[in-house]
Amino acid sequence: MxxxxxxxxxxxxxxxxxxxxxxxxxxxxxxxxxxxxxxxxxxxxxxxxxxxxxxxxxxxxxxxxxxxxxxxxxxxxxxxxxxxxxxxxxxxxxxxxxxxxxxxxxxxxxxEQPLWKCWNAPSNITPSTSFTIGLDSIEVMQQKVREAEEYPILKVKLGTERDRDIIRGIREITDKPIRVDANEGWKNVNEAKKQITFLADQNIELVEQPMPSAMFDEMIALKQWSPLPLMADESFKGNENLKQMSRAFHGINIKLMKIGSLVKARNVIAQAQKYDLSVMVGCMIESSLAISAGALIGTWADYVDLDGFLLIKDDPFEGVALTEDKKLVLSDQPGLGVFRNNNKMV
The missing domain is CATH 3.30.390.10 (Enolase-like, N-terminal domain)
Structure with missing residues (x-):
């Protein structure tokens, strides 16, 4: 022992x-x-x-x-x-x-094995990650989009009174796919419908968390109408009934910091497939350490949004790599394959 x-x-x-x-x-x-x-x-x-x-x-x-x-x-x-x-x-x-x-x-x-091999992951490579453009002035958001030119998929934060202007501003400089995240910012069904109607003609791949998590019944109505896939983020922490979730959303965003377990995350993905729920693996602002763990789960996912380590200045860990098309690649080193940068720890 x-x-x-x-x-x-x-x-x-x-x-x-x-x-x-x-x-x-x-x-x-x-x-x-x-x-x-x-x-x-x-x-x-x-x-x-x-x-x-x-x-x-x-x-x-x-x-x-x-x-x-x-x-x-x-x-x-x-x-x-x-x-x-x-x-x-x-x-x-x-x-x-x-x-x-x-x-x-x-x-x-x-x-003496990589964790992805111990778990018989389907691969050590995830789908391409999106890169998040946080809210700011339209000019600054446009500049962030230019700086993110190498990323094939953008995730754009919305949930403001300027949402349409933001998307129009971004579409002035790029036509690449966008995932929209409203972060519970649209407060009723009518507002959500107006925004989604506009977004449906803007090469939007999906919409995360259109309305507050408390508005579950309203989300059921919105899903029945929506021309775009709707993903649960704040509405899905990990213990929710997946059959119920499938009534209100087309997919779920699993974050390790919400669900609390890689083991459980794997099981939830298997269950989600039974209810035709697509799965995104997302993250908080995290270093390469937690991102590598998320990337392991992401090898079973339909989408990944694992850019938290790309948004920080001095990553205290290193390990997971990126391909040219921004797929995350897990290391062949034992464990998570992550190493500590001792000079960067606070």
């Missing part, structure tokens, strides 16, 4: 540009890096908590500190780890994701 030493440390990530969505603006985020060490092997995990879900670095650290000694010592399989973590009271999901991520990284390293 291995005895694990658990450590955690705040890692402040600085965004290359201020990042604005319908709910507000960020210039830095405070994530938490978790390490699990046993038998001379260290596994790494990252929590990217989001206040939209009442989580922050302090709640993550407090949750981990309360685990106590020996939490992982009698566990010997991914399912056993996932089940024990899921049984904890008052869960902090970003913390659960980081802890399980660290154990999985440790376990695959102990097997």
């Amino acid at each position: 291995s005895h694990f030493n658990i450590e955690c440390q705040v890692s402040e990530l600085t965004l290359t540009n201020p990042f604005t969505i319908a709910r507000g603006t960020k210039e830095t985020v405070r994530n938490v890096v978790v390490s699990l060490t046993a038998d001379g092997i260290t596994g790494w995990g990252e929590a990217g908590p989001n206040r939209r879900y009442a989580e922050d670095a302090e709640t993550v650290i407090n949750f981990i500190d309360d685990l106590g000694e020996g939490f992982f010592d009698d566990l010997d399989s991914p399912d056993a780890v996932a089940q024990k973590l899921a049984s904890l009271d008052s869960p902090v999901y970003a913390a659960l994701a980081a802890l399980e991520m660290a154990w999985l990284d440790w376990w695959a390293k102990s097997e």
Whole structure:
């Protein structure tokens, strides 16, 4: 039986540009890096908590500190780890994701195999990721689009009174596919219909979270009408009934920091397919560490939006790579294949 030493440390990530969505603006985020060490092997995990879900670095650290000694010592399989973590009271999901991520990284390293091989992933390459254009003045958003010329798919944040002007401004300089994310910004069905009617003629691939998550019945009506696929983000954290979700959305956005488990994420993808729900794997603002874990899940997904590590200045980790068409490539190194840049940790 291995005895694990658990450590955690705040890692402040600085965004290359201020990042604005319908709910507000960020210039830095405070994530938490978790390490699990046993038998001379260290596994790494990252929590990217989001206040939209009442989580922050302090709640993550407090949750981990309360685990106590020996939490992982009698566990010997991914399912056993996932089940024990899921049984904890008052869960902090970003913390659960980081802890399980660290154990999985440790376990695959102990097997001397990449985690994607241990899990028989369909590939070590994801679909092409989108690149997010945050809200700003139209001129600044146009400049961000120019700077993102190498990315084949854009994700554009909306949910403002300027939405049509923003899309028109972007369409002045590019015709590449766009995924729209309203972040709950359209407050009623009529507003959502007006915006989607306009977007349907603008080479829009899909629309994420058109209305607030509390408006589920309204989303059912919107889905029945919508000419564009609608994806649940804030409406889907991980425990929702997928049959019910399929009444209101065409697909779901799985984020490890919401669902709290790679093991569960894999199972949810398999269940989603039974209800004809497409799957996107997304992220918060995260380093290459958590993005690599998301990319593993993304190998089973229809879409990935895993650009969080591309939006920060000094990535404290390295590992996942990008192809010319911006597919994420998982490393052949053991575990998650991620290495710490010691000179970049805060």
